[in-house]
Amino acid sequence: MSGRESILGAIRQGLGRGALGTAEKDALEDRIAGHARGIRPSRIDTADLKQMFVDYAAKVDVTVDRVASLDDVPDKVADYLAQENLPAELRVAPDPALDTVPWDKRPTLTVSKGASDGTHEVGLTAAFAGIAETGTLMMKSGPAHPTTLNFLPDTHLVVLRASQIVGSYEDAWDRLRAGEAMPRTVNFITGPSRTGDIEQTIFLGAHGPRRMHIVLVEDD
Amino acid sequence: MSESRPHVGLFVTCLVDLFRPSVGFAAVALLERAGCNVAVPAAQTCCGQPAFNSGDRADARAIAAQVIEAFDGFDYIVAPSGSCSGMLSKHYPELFADDPAMRARAEAFAARTHELISFLVDIRGMDAVEAHYDGRVAYHDSCSSLREMKVRAQPRALLDTVAGLAREELAFSETCCGFGGTFCVKYPDISNKMVGDKCDDIAATGADTVLAGDMGCLMNIAGKLKRRGSAIQARHVAEVLAGMTDTPAIGEPEG
Amino acid sequence: MQESRTRNFIGNAREALDDGNLQQALDKMKSGFVERRLEARARLPEFDDIRDQAREIKNHTLANLDYYLERFERKVTEEGGQVHWCATPEDARQAILKICRDLDAKTVTKGKSMIGEEIGLNDFFEENGIEPIETDLGEYIIQLRREAPSHIIAPAIHVLKHQVAEAFYETHDQFDPDRPLEEPRALLDEAREVLRQKFIDADVGITGANFLIAETGTSVIVTNEGNGDLTQTIPKAHVVIASLEKVVPTLEDATTISRVLARSATGQEYSVYTTFSTGPRRPEDPDGPEQYHVILLDNGRSKMVGSEYQEMLRCIRCGACLNHCPVYGSIGGHAYGWVYPGPMGSVLTPSLIGVDEAGHLPNASSFCGRCEEVCPMRIPLPKMMRHLREREFDGKTGPATMRTGIKMWAFYAKRPWLYHALAKLKFRVLGAFGRRKGRFRRLPGGAGWTAHRDFPAPQAGGTFQAQWSARGGKRSVDA
Numbered sequence: 032m033s034g035r036e037s038i039l040g041a042i043r044q045g046l047g048r049g050a051l052g053t054a055e056k057d058a059l060e061d062r063i064a065g066h067a068r069g070i071r072p073s074r075i076d077t078a079d080l081k082q083m084f085v086d087y088a089a090k091v092d093v094t095v096d097r098v099a100s101l102d103d104v105p106d107k108v109a110d111y112l113a114q115e116n117l118p119a120e121l122r123v124a125p126d127p128a129l130d131t132v133p134w135d136k137r138p139t140l141t142v143s144k145g146a147s148d149g150t151h152e153v154g155l156t157a158a159f160a161g162i163a164e165t166g167t168l169m170m171k172s173g174p175a176h177p178t179t180l181n182f183l184p185d186t187h188l189v190v191l192r193a194s195q196i197v198g199s200y201e202d203a204w205d206r207l208r209a210g211e212a213m214p215r216t217v218n219f220i221t222g223p224s225r226t227g228d229i230e231q232t233i234f235l236g237a238h239g240p241r242r243m244h245i246v247l248v249e250d251d
Numbered sequence: 252m253s254e255s256r257p258h259v260g261l262f263v264t265c266l267v268d269l270f271r272p273s274v275g276f277a278a279v280a281l282l283e284r285a286g287c288n289v290a291v292p293a294a295q296t297c298c299g300q301p302a303f304n305s306g307d308r309a310d311a312r313a314i315a316a317q318v319i320e321a322f323d324g325f326d327y328i329v330a331p332s333g334s335c336s337g338m339l340s341k342h343y344p345e346l347f348a349d350d351p352a353m354r355a356r357a358e359a360f361a362a363r364t365h366e367l368i369s370f371l372v373d374i375r376g377m378d379a380v381e382a383h384y385d386g387r388v389a390y391h392d393s394c395s396s397l398r399e400m401k402v403r404a405q406p407r408a409l410l411d412t413v414a415g416l417a418r419e420e421l422a423f424s425e426t427c428c429g430f431g432g433t434f435c436v437k438y439p440d441i442s443n444k445m446v447g448d449k450c451d452d453i454a455a456t457g458a459d460t461v462l463a464g465d466m467g468c469l470m471n472i473a474g475k476l477k478r479r480g481s482a483i484q485a486r487h488v489a490e491v492l493a494g495m496t497d498t499p500a501i502g503e504p505e506g
Numbered sequence: 507m508q509e510s511r512t513r514n515f516i517g518n519a520r521e522a523l524d525d526g527n528l529q530q531a532l533d534k535m536k537s538g539f540v541e542r543r544l545e546a547r548a549r550l551p552e553f554d555d556i557r558d559q560a561r562e563i564k565n566h567t568l569a570n571l572d573y574y575l576e577r578f579e580r581k582v583t584e585e586g587g588q589v590h591w592c593a594t595p596e597d598a599r600q601a602i603l604k605i606c607r608d609l610d611a612k613t614v615t616k617g618k619s620m621i622g623e624e625i626g627l628n629d630f631f632e633e634n635g636i637e638p639i640e641t642d643l644g645e646y647i648i649q650l651r652r653e654a655p656s657h658i659i660a661p662a663i664h665v666l667k668h669q670v671a672e673a674f675y676e677t678h679d680q681f682d683p684d685r686p687l688e689e690p691r692a693l694l695d696e697a698r699e700v701l702r703q704k705f706i707d708a709d710v711g712i713t714g715a716n717f718l719i720a721e722t723g724t725s726v727i728v729t730n731e732g733n734g735d736l737t738q739t740i741p742k743a744h745v746v747i748a749s750l751e752k753v754v755p756t757l758e759d760a761t762t763i764s765r766v767l768a769r770s771a772t773g774q775e776y777s778v779y780t781t782f783s784t785g786p787r788r789p790e791d792p793d794g795p796e797q798y799h800v801i802l803l804d805n806g807r808s809k810m811v812g813s814e815y816q817e818m819l820r821c822i823r824c825g826a827c828l829n830h831c832p833v834y835g836s837i838g839g840h841a842y843g844w845v846y847p848g849p850m851g852s853v854l855t856p857s858l859i860g861v862d863e864a865g866h867l868p869n870a871s872s873f874c875g876r877c878e879e880v881c882p883m884r885i886p887l888p889k890m891m892r893h894l895r896e897r898e899f900d901g902k903t904g905p906a907t908m909r910t911g912i913k914m915w916a917f918y919a920k921r922p923w924l925y926h927a928l929a930k931l932k933f934r935v936l937g938a939f940g941r942r943k944g945r946f947r948r949l950p951g952g953a954g955w956t957a958h959r960d961f962p963a964p965q966a967g968g969t970f971q972a973q974w975s976a977r978g979g980k981r982s983v984d985a
Binding site: 271272291301304345429473475478498501503 | 516536832835836873874889892894896897899908915916918929942943952960961966968969971974
């Protein structure tokens with residue numbers, strides 16, 4: 032007997048029944064299709080999810096700049112890098128959503144596009160959603176969104192539009208399902224990488240980014 | 252308080268019966284002051300926890316049935332112990348899971364069962380005692396009082412009405428003292444570490460007296476304090492609330 | 507399967523209590539986790555209601571476990587991945603080895619996985635000429651020290667920073683031997699530098715899973731460091747090793763449970779990285795693994811379904827029961843002798859490796875009940891430890907003296923008149939002996955108690971029952 036059959040057999044024996052019948056399977060499929068939500072934090076019942084997102088992100092060591100449009104992104108990025116004493120070289124996701132960013136406004140910035148092989152110090156990606164309940168970013172993989180850019184560069188810059196901010200993780204799932212199929216990777220990211228593995232003291236920058244900065248485009 | 256005097260059966264507990272009868276008398280005094288008629292059924296020995304927690308379910312069941320029978324007809328069953336009242340009210344019903352008639356009796360019995368101090372405050376509405384105790388005391392929460400019987404605020408509230416008494420809070424007050432019934436003799440080294448930490452926390456409060464609602468914890472803590480040569484006294488909280496502290500503290504010599 | 511040292515629990519505990527470094531490390535965890543969990547709970551008023559829902563989700567899943575596993579497999583296959591059903595640790599090791607051999611793998615990076623520990627994967631890799639590299643900082647530290655994890659979410663919690671430095675000086679011979687490594691930051695930066703190259707060079711990346719999602723065929727990891735993501739994104743193959751109770755029906759179900767996971771574990775609102783992986787990289791993707799495998803391990807869990815221990819399969823490995831356990835806090839994780847320490851281990855280990863082997867674990871609890879109180883999945887851990895004690899008592903596998911003692915005591919406890927008559931006599935004698943000092947330093951047969959504590963003597967005047975009946979009973983004590 033294969034591992035599969037012996038395992039399923041033992042489970043069914045424990046449950047005291049055979050394989051489920053059609054009606055029972057249909058009921059389980061209905062439950063799945065229903066995507067029923069559990070209790071969500073009541074704190075998301077607020078008029079200002081944008082402020083909640085910014086507040087919770089700040090609690091996990093994320094800094095946020097607010098700008099009026101994508102046109103302002105190069106200035107904020109260049110200023111941030113200067114202020115943090117970081118090189119003015121950016122690896123940018125090949126994302127159509129970022130195509131209209133006028134990088135040439137700040138000629139000191141060197142911009143290249145594509146995934147990361149670990150040689151880039153600063154990466155910039157666009158988020159799929161911002162989740163207010165914990166200040167979490169939702170990123171999905173795809174041709175325009177290399178996953179390596181979320182993890183390899185020391186500094187992770189993220190462009191998030193205010194219209195992408197939702198209250199809960201479930202709201203973000205609904206937005207994802209409204210689009211194409213499930214991507215290979217969905218990352219929920221809540222702040223820069225950290226560890227408490229040495230004597231329980233928290234340090235940022237374990238293996239992923241040491242710092243995270245969000246440029247919030249207020250398109251709402 | 253209600254007009255009629257409820258009939259309370261005192262579940263003495265084996266440790267009070269054998270080691271510290273003064274706690275039983277203090278409990279009776281407090282219950283009477285709270286307007287209860289108190290009786291002590293003679294057909295009680297122990298709640299059965301040693302058997303229950305050692306995996307001896309058959310004996311635990313037999314003892315439970317005996318206790319339920321002995322306390323038939325009382326309005327309330329009250330024990331000066333979170334551990335024993337927890338056994339009576341939380342675990343007796345599960346012992347009879349496969350016996351619907353006994354299960355129903357056990358559940359009715361459980362519903363009438365209370366830990367002493369929470370009974371006085373929550374059921375009898377007691378909000379102050381007339382007692383005097385000169386000392387700084389730290390109250391230790393026994394695990395079963397705290398978690399099974401939800402006793403936390405009640406003893407503190409009553410202690411705060413005792414004249415002359417200053418109360419200190421223990422650090423790590425929710426941590427077990429290491430008694431655990433047979434645990435303390437089966438795993439003495441681990442138990443010793445736990446009671447040692449507890450005694451450190453007690454000493455750190457600067458209190459001269461440690462109080463608790465369970466004799467198991469108290470014998471463990473007192474035993475460790477005395478072995479260390481500490482002058483801190485250990486007593487059951489009921490003795491202080493009843494103003495009956497003329498007996499030597501736990502583990503202290505007579506007169 | 508990982509070898510067990512559980513039979514020697516008492517000796518292990520003694521060693522742990524005498525280990526100064528360990529005691530210093532354990533002291534540091536007395537308040538941190540506990541306080542942070544309390545704060546996180548206070549910030550989410552719905553916390554306890556979400557726990558109830560999380561429990562119901564797992565109960566529903568376990569009642570239909572066969573269906574959800576098959577559905578999970580179907581979705582993984584549709585997405586271009588492969589599920590390997592493994593009844594035993596050996597099946598799992600062989601399936602993993604085959605994947606590695608097919609890719610001619612030399613090095614394998616690993617994210618933190620308790621299943622990896624359960625199947626003894628690192629030793630197996632080394633025996634087969636493949637280099638396993640733990641990438642979680644804590645796991646990396648203990649791999650260098652050739653130790654097992656002592657905590658399910660903080661594997662190196664027993665290690666002090668100077669011990670980390672010793673391990674780094676010894677292993678990282680590419681660096682200046684006189685470099686300063688006193689500060690945790692320096693240690694972290696060094697590990698980051700060393701491991702960064704390992705991530706890039708690895709042929710296969712192995713992670714565990716916090717959830718498997720039947721709806722989408724997705725595996726989920728919840729981490730803080732980002733090592734799991736680098737482990738699974740860069741190599742040619744991503745191998746997920748997970749036990750079968752990790753499956754839940756939908757993304758929403760995983761989301762609900764995730765709301766209580768980090769809050770219970772570390773007191774964070776949410777872990778830094780919650781990553782949902784579905785199949786291998788898509789043809790147009792610029793990065794990601796080319797292969798995606800799920801090693802689905804049973805190792806005795808299917809037999810827990812429908813048993814008294816089924817509820818243990820709700821466990822989400824948050825570690826809250828360890829963080830709040832006074833026994834764990836006294837002896838740390840290694841003394842438990844197998845993969846899973848603390849209260850969850852005291853139930854799971856006997857279920858997986860047998861009550862004969864692990865009989866000590868369910869006994870070594872004071873039943874303080876704190877584990878059940880903090881368990882986000884509301885697993886009745888003390889009740890299940892008691893069940894295990896019953897199995898031991900009924901099977902007569904426990905220590906005979908304890909059994910005889912309990913039986914003898916119960917004989918009297920069931921006969922109140924005999925009990926009281928004897929108690930009256932015996933305690934009068936004991937009381938008379940102990941009165942002068944108020945306590946005993948030694949008692950015949952009582953070494954378990956008196957090795958460390960005095961034994962308080964009974965009060966003068968006989969038992970309560972004797973005094974009560976002498977007073978005629980039912981008479982007011984105030985009068």
